Amino acid sequence: MNFPYKNTTIKIAAHVYEPSEDSFLLAEAALTQIKGTEQILEVGCGSGIISKVIKENTKARVTGVDINPYAVKCTKESGVEAIRGDLLSCLKGKFDMIIFNPPYLPTRKEERIKDWLGVALDGGYDGRRIIYRFLEDCNAHLADNGRILMVLSSLTGIEEVKSRMGSLGYAVEDTMEERFIFEQLKVITARKKYL
Numbered sequence: 620m621n622f623p624y625k626n627t628t629i630k631i632a633a634h635v636y637e638p639s640e641d642s643f644l645l646a647e648a649a650l651t652q653i654k655g656t657e658q659i660l661e662v663g664c665g666s667g668i669i670s671k672v673i674k675e676n677t678k679a680r681v682t683g684v685d686i687n688p689y690a691v692k693c694t695k696e697s698g699v700e701a702i703r704g705d706l707l708s709c710l711k712g713k714f715d716m717i718i719f720n721p722p723y724l725p726t727r728k729e730e731r732i733k734d735w736l737g738v739a740l741d742g743g744y745d746g747r748r749i750i751y752r753f754l755e756d757c758n759a760h761l762a763d764n765g766r767i768l769m770v771l772s773s774l775t776g777i778e779e780v781k782s783r784m785g786s787l788g789y790a791v792e793d794t795m796e797e798r799f800i801f802e803q804l805k806v807i808t809a810r811k812k813y814l
């Protein structure tokens with residue numbers, strides 16, 4: 620399926636997350652935050668829509684990573700460099716910005732779907748399982764003055780995630796938000812604090 624967005628078109632393959640409001644909000648926020656030739660990493664790149672929009676509208680260098688092999692193939696076919704891996708475990712080097720639209724939906728055991736859509740959506744019982752794993756590894760991959768840009772849902776517990784970031788030594792600010800009937804989406808930026 621071809622998916623037009625902004626000044627580009629993305630081909631969405633089977634078994635790959637179809638871009639949604641969270642993808643669009645994060646892409647908008649990323650475009651307002653990126654400066655010059657920064658090195659950007661998108662974790663959980665999915666179809667590659669956010670990375671491709673960054674590539675086509677900024678001078679940044681962008682790499683995607685996803686655990687889903689269909690997503691990696693789809694992103695590469697959009698002309699963006701992509702690697703298969705679990706969060707940041709396969710990566711070396713540091714980035715000026717790490718972007719993530721994570722699986723953030725609280726999911727009970729009996730609700731779990733054992734397919735790639737489940738992997739894209741399932742944030743564990745509180746919605747924060749993958750997010751907390753991701754945050755543990757981020758510091759080692761952020762350049763000086765590096766930051767994390769992440770979209771969250773009110774269903775996930777935004778304050779809880781911010782509090783975890785604070786305890787890991789980040790200064791967090793709200794960057795962009797959008798309200799819907801059943802949830803609020805918010806993009807937050809987290810910067811390493813130097814004491």
Ligand SMILES: C[S@@+](CC[C@H](N)C(=O)[O-])C[C@H]1O[C@@H](n2cnc3c(N)ncnc32)[C@H](O)[C@@H]1O
Binds near residue numbers: 686
């Ligand atoms: C909500 S989708 C977002 C996709 C795309 N970035 C977008 O915004 O349209 C979450 C993505 O994270 C990926 N993902 C989930 N767990 C992961 C992990 N442990 N390591 C890498 N990617 C993961 C999923 O395969 C999926 O592509």
